[in-house]
Amino acid sequence: MKRMLINATHAEELRVALVDGQKLYDLDIEVPAREQKKSNIYKGLITRVERSLEAVFVDYGSERHGFLPFKEITGQAIGLETQDIDDKNLIKEGLEIVVQVEKEERGNKGAALTTQISLAGSYLVLMPNNPGAGGISRRIDGDNRAALREALDQLVVPETVGLIVRTAGVGKSVEELQWDLNYLTHLWEAISRASEDRKAPYLIFQESNFVIRSIRDYLRADIDEVLIDSQGSFTLAHDFMQQIMPQYLSRVRLYEDQVPLFTRYQIESQIETAYGREVPLPSGGSIVIDPTEALTSIDINSARATKGADFETTALNINLEAADEIARQLRIRDMGGLFVIDFIDMGPTKNQRMVENRIKEAMKHDRARIQFSRISRFGLLEMSRQRIHSSLTESSLPVCPRCHGQGTIRSVESLSLSIIRILEEEAMKEHTARVIVHLPIDCATFVLNEKRSEIEQIEETHQVSLIVVPDKHLETPHYEIERVRTKEVKQDQAASHERVEQANPRETQPYKREPIVQQTAAVKNIMPATQRPAAPSNIAGDGFLKRLFNKIIPSAEQKPDNNNHQTIPANNNSQQRSNQPRSTKPNDNRNKNRNKSRSKNRTTKESNKPNQKVSQASNTSANKEKDSTKPTQLTSENTPQAPKPRRRRRPNRRTNNNETNKQMESKPVESKPVESKPVESKPVESKPVESK
Structure with a gap:
């Protein structure tokens, strides 16, 4: 049983887990202090144009400017009527432009931006000002793809937009797709109006709440249950699903047990392995x-x-x-x-x-x-x-302030020797009177004891004073070296123990996340104008394979009723069909045609023809007459009233011809009422008696 577990009890970290039984197979964690910017829409200002990179840098309100390539800039974004930009000189510094974050910031790299806006809905993705783009998700294939193409042809789509059908759109009716399209169109109109209100940079539209976004992206038909352990998040999800996804509303439940939600399903240890x-x-x-x-x-x-x-x-x-x-x-x-x-x-x-x-x-x-x-x-x-x-790793594991992400540090001996070499280089410079070095306590202890002779030799050779200051704020491999010139000696008269308080411990402080100023979006709380239409019973119609299957295998109305021993066609024209001549030969003729040399087979073949006429004439007679024609069922299998005979088993070609003929001759013996036939069939009556 697949479940979606939403843990929102701690405001500092929101978690969504997808489990199959008690096995975790997907996880999403959001830290509210680290604001997610992907898919957000901003009004930015071009601050620098780099022709060599064929890109511009955009100030959109973040600490780092975003990177916007020329190929991601459309003509409508800079005020042109065409999609393409023929003259790149039109892209200038100081130009205001509406952009969307395509990739988040990573390390020292700024966010990747684009002007090709895309708005994700429940079933569709709307691409304004890009009518040439669109289609169906590449994950959809077969009959579903063909059905969605037919549904797209029936949608009323504005001429200036493009559409992409998401995987969640499989099996949805035209009314549901049109309802989602109307909502996205209404949302884009609100964004367009808000982009003209004030000057850049500012946030226009922010992606949905983490809980709503998770339900929209992860909840599918195979998810049997959604458990939320926070009343506020449950209310938010309930209202969203009641408006957007009412067919899944019964699957959402509020988890109120005393045992923590993730502990209940034994996935905390599995999450720890991800770190x-x-x-x-x-x-x-x-x-x-x-x-x-x-x-x-x-x-x-x-x-x-x-x-x-x-x-x-x-x-x-x-x-x-x-x-x-x-x-x-x-x-x-x-x-x-x-x-x-x-x-x-x-x-x-x-x-x-x-x-x-x-x-x-x-x-x-x-x-x-x-x-x-x-x-x-x-x-x-x-x-x-x-x-x-x-x-x-990027959202929950900051870089180590001691090793700066390298994962290793130098040993005390290696670092101390490296510092001694640097001190000698500083002492060799002209007009050097004093060199002050701040070291971690363990490195300072090693230098002042094991390497005291080397320090004294440098002082005597270069006539320079070396001062080693053990600093409790520093950890390996951090250190600080300060060179004091001759003319600055009088100004620097502080004692060595006082220099510890003057040290700058900024680099070695424990990691502390700087507060982020949350921006308020200009467009928010946009909900659909109408209620989501109810899904019909046959949502997307029969697929191609199902239609082909129905053609090959008839429906229940066309299947024969074995109890009444008669076929009931769908159009009730059995009388017309019974009056039409039948050209199909009896099944007995298959074996008889293989043995044409036998005279008995020829006689039996001739005798079947009058029996066929008798069976056709008996279609409108009473039940007694039907009973009298039962011996002719071997030669009248195509008549509507006669019961369908069992298909005779084809004899083995390797068997002897005599055995095959005996089987053919012994067949009329089973039909004893042959003598009561009113039709002239004397040859038929005499031969079965002799064989018997």
């Missing part, structure tokens, strides 16, 4: 995930896994487990970019293909776009994953 570098595998192996600036490397280790019969089997089993876990971890951590996976070396090519197919199958339901390569001769698989949101 770690190493993830264990069931067989005893492990995967190690190391993000870098350019890509993310994933290494698979066998560790204690020894359950296989041989090394090749063990390597295959571990790689298959790793493929499933990697797909799960990438969704939980929401990591994007380039990935290089180092699988355990496998000899047979078929094993490599099994691992490739396994990881593709595991990532089939991922919302992000994913591309794969084959496993190379070095055992590496390259893949890319679309970056949808900020990853869990």
Whole structure:
């Protein structure tokens, strides 16, 4: 049973988890202090134009200016009537422009911006001023794609916009799609009016609340239950679903148990693995995930896994487990970019293909776009994953203030020796009277004791005074060196212990998030003008395969009724059909035609013709006459009133012809009432008696 769990008890961190039973397969965490800007719409100001980069930098109200390439600027965004911009000189500094955040800020990089606005609804994505774009989500195929194309043709779409049908639009009626389109059109009109109110930069439209956005993006027909442990978030979700998604309203419940929601379903420990570098595998192996600036490397280790019969089997089993876990971890951590996976070396090519197919199958339901390569001769698989949101590492794991994200620090001995060399270089400069160095306590202790002779030698050689100040505010590998010139000696007369208070501990302070000034959107609380239309029973109509199936297999109205031994056609024209001549030959003629050399078969074939006429004449007679014509059912199978005969089993071609003829001759014996026929069929009466 699949559930969506929304944990909103702590305002500092909101969490949404998707679980199947008690296994976590997707996770989304938002920190309100770290404002999400993706999909927000701003009115910005072009501050710099870089022709060499073919891009501009836009001030949209953030600390870092956004990056806007020329190819992402449309003509309507700068006041032109055409979509394309022929003259790039029209893009100038000081120009106000409406932009949307396409990618979040990462590290020292500013946000990626675009003027090709897109507004996501429940079933559709509206692209204003871009009528050439649009279509159907690439995840939709087959009959659903054809049905949605027919539905799109019936929508009333403005000429200046484009549409994309989301995966949630599968199975929706034309009325539901039109209702969503009207809401998005109304929203864009409000954004257009708000963009002309005041000067840039300011926020025009902000993406929906985290709870609402999660329900909109994750809630599908396979989710059986939505549990929310906060009354405020439950009310917000209930109102949204009552207006937008009433068909799923009964699945939303308020969780009021004393046991925490995530603890109840035993997923807290699974979430903790997403923060770690190493993830264990069931067989005893492990995967190690190391993000870098350019890509993310994933290494698979066998560790204690020894359950296989041989090394090749063990390597295959571990790689298959790793493929499933990697797909799960990438969704939980929401990591994007380039990935290089180092699988355990496998000899047979078929094993490599099994691992490739396994990881593709595991990532089939991922919302992000994913591309794969084959496993190379070095055992590496390259893949890319679309970056949808900020990853869990970027949102919840700030850079270490001590190592600055490097993950390692220099030893006390190595750092102390490096500082002594730097002190000697400073002492060699002209007009140097004094060199003051602030060191961590452990490094200062090492220099003043183990390296005291080296310090004294530098002072004697260069006639410079070296002052070592142990600083409690510093930690390895941080230090500070100050060079005092000869003319500045009189001004610098502070004692060494007083210099500790003057040290700048800014670099080594524990991490502290600076407060973010929340912006208020100019457009907010825009709701649909009308109630969502009710979904009809047959929402999208029969698909192509179903229509083809109905053509091949008739409906229940056209199937024969075995109890009454007669066919009931849908148009009730059985009398007309019974009067039409039948050209279909009896089933007995199949075997008889293969044995034309036998005279008995020829006689039987001739005798079937008058019996066929008798059966046609008996269609309008009473029940007694029908009983008298029952022996002719072998030759009148196509008449409406006669019961459908059982298909005779085709004789084996390898059997002897004599055995086949005996079977054919013995068939009339079963129909004893042949003698009561009013039709002349003397040859038929005499031959069965002789054979018997």
